[in-house]
Amino acid sequence: MAAFIIRRVVWTIPVILLVIFMIFMMMRQIEGNPFRRTERAVPPQVEANLERKFNLDEPVYMQYLLYVKGVFTFDLGPSLTQTDRSVTDIVKEHFPRSLKLGLLAFMWAILFGIPAGVIAALRPNTLYDYILMLFSNIGFALPAFFVATLFIYYFAVKASLVPTNGWPLGFWEVDSRVLLPSLALALYPMAYFARLVRGTMLETMQQDYVRTARAKGLRWKSIVTRHVFRNSLIPVVTATAPLFGLVITGTFVIEVIFSIPGIGRYFINSVSARDYSVVMGITVLTSLVVIFLNLVVDIAYGFLDPRTRTSR
Amino acid sequence: MVVNPREAATLEPQTSAPPLLETAGAPIRQTSLWRDAYRRYLRNKGAVAAAVLFGIIVLYCFLIPGFWFIPGIWTTLFDIDPNQVNFLETYLPPSLEHPFGTDQFGRDLFTRVAKGGQVSIGIGFAATIAILVIGVTYGSISGFIGGKLDNAMMRFLDALYGLPYLPFAILALAVIGTVSFWTMVVALTIASWFTAARIVRGQVITLKENDYVRAAHAVGARWHRVLTRHILPNTLGVLVIAVFLELPAVVLGEAFLSFIGLGINPPDASWGSLASEGRQSYQTHPLELWIPCIFIATLVLCANFIADGLRDALDPRTRET
Numbered sequence: 001m002a003a004f005i006i007r008r009v010v011w012t013i014p015v016i017l018l019v020i021f022m023i024f025m026m027m028r029q030i031e032g033n034p035f036r037r038t039e040r041a042v043p044p045q046v047e048a049n050l051e052r053k054f055n056l057d058e059p060v061y062m063q064y065l066l067y068v069k070g071v072f073t074f075d076l077g078p079s080l081t082q083t084d085r086s087v088t089d090i091v092k093e094h095f096p097r098s099l100k101l102g103l104l105a106f107m108w109a110i111l112f113g114i115p116a117g118v119i120a121a122l123r124p125n126t127l128y129d130y131i132l133m134l135f136s137n138i139g140f141a142l143p144a145f146f147v148a149t150l151f152i153y154y155f156a157v158k159a160s161l162v163p164t165n166g167w168p169l170g171f172w173e174v175d176s177r178v179l180l181p182s183l184a185l186a187l188y189p190m191a192y193f194a195r196l197v198r199g200t201m202l203e204t205m206q207q208d209y210v211r212t213a214r215a216k217g218l219r220w221k222s223i224v225t226r227h228v229f230r231n232s233l234i235p236v237v238t239a240t241a242p243l244f245g246l247v248i249t250g251t252f253v254i255e256v257i258f259s260i261p262g263i264g265r266y267f268i269n270s271v272s273a274r275d276y277s278v279v280m281g282i283t284v285l286t287s288l289v290v291i292f293l294n295l296v297v298d299i300a301y302g303f304l305d306p307r308t309r310t311s312r
Numbered sequence: 313m314v315v316n317p318r319e320a321a322t323l324e325p326q327t328s329a330p331p332l333l334e335t336a337g338a339p340i341r342q343t344s345l346w347r348d349a350y351r352r353y354l355r356n357k358g359a360v361a362a363a364v365l366f367g368i369i370v371l372y373c374f375l376i377p378g379f380w381f382i383p384g385i386w387t388t389l390f391d392i393d394p395n396q397v398n399f400l401e402t403y404l405p406p407s408l409e410h411p412f413g414t415d416q417f418g419r420d421l422f423t424r425v426a427k428g429g430q431v432s433i434g435i436g437f438a439a440t441i442a443i444l445v446i447g448v449t450y451g452s453i454s455g456f457i458g459g460k461l462d463n464a465m466m467r468f469l470d471a472l473y474g475l476p477y478l479p480f481a482i483l484a485l486a487v488i489g490t491v492s493f494w495t496m497v498v499a500l501t502i503a504s505w506f507t508a509a510r511i512v513r514g515q516v517i518t519l520k521e522n523d524y525v526r527a528a529h530a531v532g533a534r535w536h537r538v539l540t541r542h543i544l545p546n547t548l549g550v551l552v553i554a555v556f557l558e559l560p561a562v563v564l565g566e567a568f569l570s571f572i573g574l575g576i577n578p579p580d581a582s583w584g585s586l587a588s589e590g591r592q593s594y595q596t597h598p599l600e601l602w603i604p605c606i607f608i609a610t611l612v613l614c615a616n617f618i619a620d621g622l623r624d625a626l627d628p629r630t631r632e633t
Contacts, residue, residue: 015471022475029487141612143564143584145571146605149591157595242473249478253572257591268572271482279486283479291474 004302012295019287020071024064027280053078054277071288076281081273087281090266095285096171098251098262101185104178105247108186109193114236116190117197118229124202132194139191144250148184148257155180165259181258185250189243196239200232207231234304241293248286345626349549352625359621366614369607373429376422386423394423395579403597412603416593425603428581433611435496435582436563440555442501443562447508448544448551454509455516456539466513472506478565482574496575500562508554515547549626556619560612567608583608 042050051057054077055066070076076087120132156164162176204210205228213223252264259265263282270278353359377394378384386392390409398418406413412421454465484499485491519525520543528538563583569575570584571591578585583604590601 015474018468018471019474022472023483026483026487030489137613137616138609140616141560141609143567143571143587143605143608145568145587145591146601146609149594149601153594153598245476249476252478253568256572267479267482268574271486271574276486279483283476283483286476286479287474290476294474 001302005299008295008298008302012291015291016071016288017068019291020068020284021064023280023283023287024067027276028060030276054080071284076284077277079275080277081270081275087278090278091263091281091285094261094263094266097167097169097260098248098255098264100171100174101178101181101251101254101260101262102244102247104174104182105185105250106189106244108183109189109243109247112186113190113193114197116194118201120194120198121201121205121232122224124198129198133198136191136194139187140195142187144184144188145253145257147187148181148254151180151184152257167258167260167262169261181254181260185247185254188250189247192239192243193236196235197232200235201228204228204231234301237297237300237304241290241297244293245286245290248289345549349622349625353621356621356624359617359624362614362617362621365610366618369429369611369614370433373426373433376426377424377430379430384423384426386426392420392423394420394427394581396420403593406599413597413599415589415600421600421603424581425583425586425607428583428586428604429607431493431576431580431582432563432566432584432608435493435500435566436559438494438497439500439504439562440558442497443505443508443558444551444554446501446505447510447512447554448547450505450509451512451514452516452539452544452547455513456520456535456543458517458520462513466510469506469509475503477503478568481565481569485569485574491575491577493576496566496569500565504558504561504565508558511550511554512547515550516543519543519546549622553619553622553626556615556622560615563608563611563615 048057055063058066067077074088076091078086079090082090116132116136120129123129152164155161162179166177167181168175168177210223210227213227214220249264251260251262252268254260255262255265256268263285267279267282270276270282376384376386378387387394392409396419398414401414401418402416404410404414404418410420410422412425414420415424450465450469454462481499481503484502485495488495488498525538525542528542533541566575566582567584567587570582571588573588576582576585578589586604587601587608590597590599590604594601
């Protein structure tokens with residue numbers, strides 16, 4: 001097991017380098033120099049100083065290496081448009097808010113999605129199953145921005161149950177304002193979990209060991225909890241990493257609609273403002289989150305299913 | 313490991329001939345896999361309904377306002393230009409001439425939603441086809457050659473999985489510089505071809521072990537003949553399903569980008585940008601948001617149902633669960 005974990009952790013290093021390399025090279029392809037957009041001629045000394053500040057006087061491979069070094073030392077460079085803040089400052093301020101939103105949404109998804117899938121699987125082709133799967137299909141298809149707008153209008157504006165916007169800024173602070181954004185964001189992963197759990201549970205129920213358990217007279221309840229449900233959770237764990245990546249991306253649009261000062265809204269503003277070092281920093285950070293989650297999931301998978309330890 | 317909804321397309325390969333459902337004694341009629349699948353698909357009422365609805369939406373989008381040099385039914389009938397601004401007729405309620413009403417500039421929403429649909433569906437299909445072409449090329453090279461190359465190519469894909477879908481698409485759009493129909497197709501393709509490559513590679517590897525492929529090798533068939541005659545045609549089933557699994561993801565991705573203002577820009581319309589316009593006047597004119605969103609949702613839902621129906625039809629063994 002230890003060897004498996006070490007191998008898996010070491011493997012993430014080239015992955016991180018490659019991902020940063022791709023993002024870095026893409027950013028280098030973007031046309032234009034942000035300092036030459038002003039109408040006034042910039043004195044050559046100023047330009048040289050600016051280039052030195054952003055490491056632009058170095059050859060490209062050195063720029064890349066310096067950037068990688070920066071990523072590993074939590075220094076993502078200065079922002080292009082906000083001269084008094086570095087990208088790291090911006091990320092530190094805004095990212096925890098988005099992370100909180102994503103985690104809350106994920107909590108809803110697990111809290112409602114998994115039980116829904118279990119109920120549907122235990123009563124397949126009944127009214128319960130049909131209703132739950134109908135909801136799951138709708139959750140899959142409706143765009144998050146639509147649900148979010150409806151939520152604001154009906155729950156916040158018309159019924160005045162919760163404030164229309166605003167966000168508790170502390171990471172551990174939670175109040176009624178988090179309810180609508182996190183639920184709107186949770187819809188897709190909730191539907192996904194419900195479907196996934198239903199599918200894998202129905203599949204597990206046809207396995208031979210379940211038949212054996214029934215044949216030797218175990219009670220159905222304990223078969224479901226001890227044999228079926230536990231084994232059905234493995235695909236759920238696997239799905240967690242890419243799904244969380246999707247949720248973090250989903251925060252972008254939710255943050256715009258609910259005016260949450262998170263990283264996604266900042267990202268979109270930076271794209272419009274052509275603040276490329278911020279765009280690059282946030283993209284790299286999101287990638288690192290996804291890579292890290294993949295690592296955690298793979299290791300968890302190694303614990304849950306011993307067969308995976310030997311392969312790879 | 314199924315880690316992505318789109319990866320669920322992986323099928324058991326068609327190793328045996330499809331079952332012949334003939335009564336005993338009757339002369340055995342030749343039935344191909346596709347005819348058999350077609351029959352099975354027709355028996356699935358939900359999937360048929362989804363396919364019909366899907367067809368109606370596509371026809372509506374391409375016939376009502378006209379497409380390319382083909383004049384549209386509705387635009388000719390009522391002499392409507394979907395981009396024509398008319399400040400005397402803003403926010404009209406639905407009527408015969410304007411079945412969905414008009415927007416804040418007095419533009420007819422019935423034809424505008426259809427025009428937007430052309431863009432959304434067009435981007436959806438174009439990107440899906442591009443994704444599959446890249447996926448088939450990459451996946452079949454990796455799977456067919458195998459060995460060290462396969463390992464390296466798959467490791468590369470694993471690394472790409474670390475890139476988040478939409479930020480990567482936004483980055484790709486920034487690199488291209490301009491936003492138009494084709495640049496959206498390119499950006500969405502770059503950001504999401506990995507899954508298709510994985511599916512094809514897995515399929516090629518399982519097919520490669522089949523006896524008929526060995527037999528083809530044994531009688532001296534060249535590698536390109538084996539690949540194009542024996543392996544790739546058998547991945548077609550998976551690819552057809554993959555079209556309807558990729559399509560919703562691309563359509564939703566396009567809607568997302570246009571909604572946040574980084575995609576299709578006015579006066580051009582897509583369902584995402586129409587929804588974005590509709591959101592601003594939601595309190596007074598909710599229809600403007602509802603209509604494009606209902607279209608997006610219906611299209612995605614239909615595509616999912618069609619994909620499920622195709623999976624059941626092409627591989628009857630999965631029917632059990």
